[in-house]
Amino acid sequence: MKTLPSISPELKKVLKKLKLGPIIATLPDRMALAEMQKLSLEETLLLVLSDEIARRESSACARRAAKAGLDPDMTLERWDSSAKVRYDKRVLAELTSLRFIEASKNAVILGPVGVGKTFLASALGHIACRHGYNVIFTRADAMLRRLKQSRLDNSRDAVMTELSTIDLLVVDDFALEPMTRDESRDVYQLFVERSGRASTIVTSNRDTSEWLAAFDEVLLAQSAVDRFIHNAFDLVVEGESYRARLKPKVSDDDPPPSSPVEKKTLIGKRR
Known part of the structure; x- marks a missing residue:
């Protein structure tokens, strides 16, 4: 040699x-x-x-x-195509092209619990990162808590600016529970300021027609939701739960190490 x-x-x-x-x-x-x-x-x-x-x-x-804050395991390459879920592959192909980001359009990923909405939204976030876009992935409740805290420490303008201007904002599990008056106004401001300027992906167990009930103020709800959904692609996912495929398994091909693994230093922080 x-x-x-x-x-x-x-x-x-x-x-x-x-x-x-x-x-x-x-x-x-x-x-x-x-x-x-x-x-x-x-x-x-x-x-x-x-x-x-x-x-x-x-x-x-x-x-x-x-x-x-993207889960490193939730990439499109790791999506199990044999999963018994149904969705419009043409819409997913359109979203993976990232033309919706270039055009400042939105995406709504709807479906029952466990069908892989979060996985697909995260996968789109990873694709955006690979092509130079800056992304924030956040659960809706965590985002609203962050905005609430920002009022207390006088950082709201900075937080709202970050959320309003990021290339792609991914909001997971939106409209799961009713919002307070301040939360409703925060979402209204966020949707309005991002409308036509930046792209947002929202996942939800509830149909967009049910989002209005989550807001504290009807007029704000109608304006915010109307702006968002009329500028959004719809990806509806149906079928059996995908989460069972993500469940940890013990494999004969990957035995545990002889000693416990050391803690890894994480880069970044999940929101």
């Missing part, structure tokens, strides 16, 4: 000074490949630097997804 080319300490030092240290791990392989394929200096540089671009893009995507 041929020995891989070595990298001199001087070159390592220069790469680190240029903040290209991660290249060091793959450079010997790339140098060997360049020699084997008789690549020119320009072709070799392109190969090595393309690796670094791909690494940086991947790292940036991972940071965006973590900051967004």
Whole structure:
């Protein structure tokens, strides 16, 4: 077996000074490949630097997804296509194209408990992160608590600005329970300020016709909901519960380690 080319300490030092240290791990392989394929200096540089671009893009995507609060396991690649759920695949294909974000449109994912609404909404969030969009994923109740707290610490303007201007806001489990007067006004302001300017995905167990009852004020409800749903794609998911497929299982192919695993440092914080 041929020995891989070595990298001199001087070159390592220069790469680190240029903040290209991660290249060091793959450079010997790339140098060997360049020699084997008789690549020119320009072709070799392109190969090595393309690796670094791909690494940086991947790292940036991972940071965006973590900051967004997205579950790392809820990606479209991990969606079980054999699940006994029904939905319009044309609508999902349209949403995965992200044209709705480009056009500042919304999406409503409706269906009973457990059919995978949160999973699909999260998967769309991951796709958006991969393509450079900034995303916030939040449960509706957590978002409303955050806005309530912001009134107490005088940060409401900053919080509302963040929620109003983020490229894609994903609100999970909306309209599960009645909202107070302040909460109704917060949702109204959020829907109005994002309307035509940024995209929002909402998941709910309730049909949009039932959302009005969750608001404290009828006029605010009618205005907010009307603005939102008339600018939104509808993805209705029906069928058996998807959650059983997410249940942890013990596998013979993946035995437990001999000692307990150490706590991992998490990047970002789930909202």
